[in-house]
Amino acid sequence: MEPNQVTVLNELAFEMGFLLLGITKAHIDDATISKFKKCRDAGYFGDMGYLEKNLPLRMAPADLHSNCGSVISLICPYLSDNSTDWMSREWSKLQDSSQAYISVYARGMDYHKVLRKKTKELAKAFASTVGAFTYRVAVDSAPILEVELAEKCGLGWRGKNTLLLNKSAGSMFFLAEILLDIHLPSTPKVMNHCGTCQACMTICPTQAFVSPYILDARRCISYLTIELASDIPMEFRHLIGNRIFGCDDCQLICPWNKFAKKYILTDFSPSKAFESPDLLALWEWDEATFTARTQCSPIRRIGYQRWLRNIAVALGNALRTHKNKVYKNHVKLALTQKLPQVSEMVARHVVWALSSGAPDIDPLA
Ligand code: SF4
Ligand code: SF4
Structure with missing residues (x-):
């Protein structure tokens, strides 16, 4: 894999509405597995039985796709307006008890459909550039620890709020993954920047x-x-x-959400x-x-x-x-x-x- 092909991958991803991408091996480390199991055993997942159901696959993402060599993790912003006062406008909505507050991510089109289509398009376009490979796309559709993989490939760090945070994009974004049967060079991890904040x-x-x-x-x-x-x-x-x-x-x-980015895909514009x-x-x-x-x-x-x-x-x-x-x-x-x-x-x-x-x-x- 030549470096310029990674550049092509980045360019294609941006054209298709993704802001950033990272690459890592399809592997979850033992510490993460142990933490996941402790949370499960403590009952913190509540009724989300689907987390338990696919546990072996969640712990071994390489098994999700035959001969899986690498995972591409992608960030796709969904914020419709990132002007400087966007957060204070959201706080105001929470203060008005005659209004309903709907989470920002849910105000536009269903990301499952939109992102799945775009991620498939990206995989296809990339395959036509670098040659034949097989792939599987995941947008909340496969049992995959997406934040862990995104963190592993340097797209950000898991914040104390348990979400992926990125220094230049905050956390107002969706994640998507492409599992490939070829090996790509991994991108480096980044450090945690939560500091003493709580x-x-x-x-x-x-x-x-x-x-x-x-x-x-x-x-x-x-x-x-x-x-x-x-x-x-x-x-x-x-x-x-x-x-x-x-x-x-x-x-x-x-x-860090002062740096949240506006969507690139207009499908996420709020209804x-x-x-x-x-x-x-x-x-x-x-x-x-x-x-x-x-x-x-x-x-x-x-x-x-x-x-x-x-x-x-x-x-x-x-x-x-x-x-x-x-x-x-x-x-x-x-x-x-x-x-x-x-x-x-x-x-x-x-x-x-x-x-x-x-x-x-x-x-x-
Ligand atoms: S954890 Fe975050 S999303 Fe959940 S109730 Fe608390 S502030 Fe809201
Ligand atoms: S930076 Fe502060 S508010 Fe943001 S996730 Fe970390 S501890 Fe929480």
């Missing part, structure tokens, strides 16, 4: 970090609003605020419906509207009932914290009117919301 751990609304670099997913709002299929535990409901799909707090506070949506308007959606509006969106995967469950929690929090009595009456009416139409699980959250089941009821209400 801002992500301090800001986390549910205190989901057990220690630096270790997340108890069962406490994380992203898990609770996306992965969890059953009732959201009472202890977390008032802490969720207006977050109805995911949470970005531990990224918004991270100083108007999800940029700063009105909570009550979303609550009014029937299932057909949910299905239509979430076409091509990653939000669709949680389904209508989980969607309603999350909005009911956010409306309950609006009832607790919103200052306007008229608005609160609208919320109560909307919750009450929909109650007979929702599933039993959603109904339990609606009842909680109506009783403003959180501990600190606003005495001025």
Whole structure:
């Protein structure tokens, strides 16, 4: 493999919407395997049984593709606006209890589809340049420890918030991988730049970090609003605020995200419906509207009932914290009117919301 071919690979990747790439061997070290197993044994993965199901493959990525010699790891930014005040605008959205907060990554098209297509195109274009090789593309589609591999090939370091951080790109990006049956020269690792900072751990609304670099997913709002299929535990409901799909707090506070890059692929431009949506308007959606509006969106995967469950929690929090009595009456009416139409699980959250089941009821209400 000549160095100029790596240059060609980089050029092709950039043309296709990727910001950075790194190369490493398809190998996970023993320390990483041991840490993964400790987190699993402690129950930190919650109901994400798929992590356990494919464990042997996760631990040995070379087995994912025949004669796998190298892995190309790719960074694809998704931020739609990286002007200097982008983080403060996101914090403002979190302060407005009549708005719904949807994680930044989920406001555009579903990255699985978009990235998979682009990553395949890149692999194909690269193959036509360097000669025949076989490959397998992974975009959350294969059991692969993507952050570990990205870290190994120098695309950044795993921050205390457990996400991959890059000095020039922060963490607002997706990762994708190409497994190849040829050997490419590995790119060097970079050092960790978290230093003494602990801002992500301090800001986390549910205190989901057990220690630096270790997340108890069962406490994380992203898990609770996306992965969890059953009732959201009472202890977390008032802490969720207006977050109805995911949470970005531990990224918004991270100083490295001052360097977050804007998307190259316009597919990630936010849908108007999800940029700063009105909570009550979303609550009014029937299932057909949910299905239509979430076409091509990653939000669709949680389904209508989980969607309603999350909005009911956010409306309950609006009832607790919103200052306007008229608005609160609208919320109560909307919750009450929909109650007979929702599933039993959603109904339990609606009842909680109506009783403003959180501990600190606003005495001025
Ligand atoms: S996504 Fe939110 S809840 Fe989850 S760890 Fe980060 S700050 Fe905490
Ligand atoms: S907020 Fe600080 S500690 Fe957390 S990931 Fe960013 S730099 Fe590291």
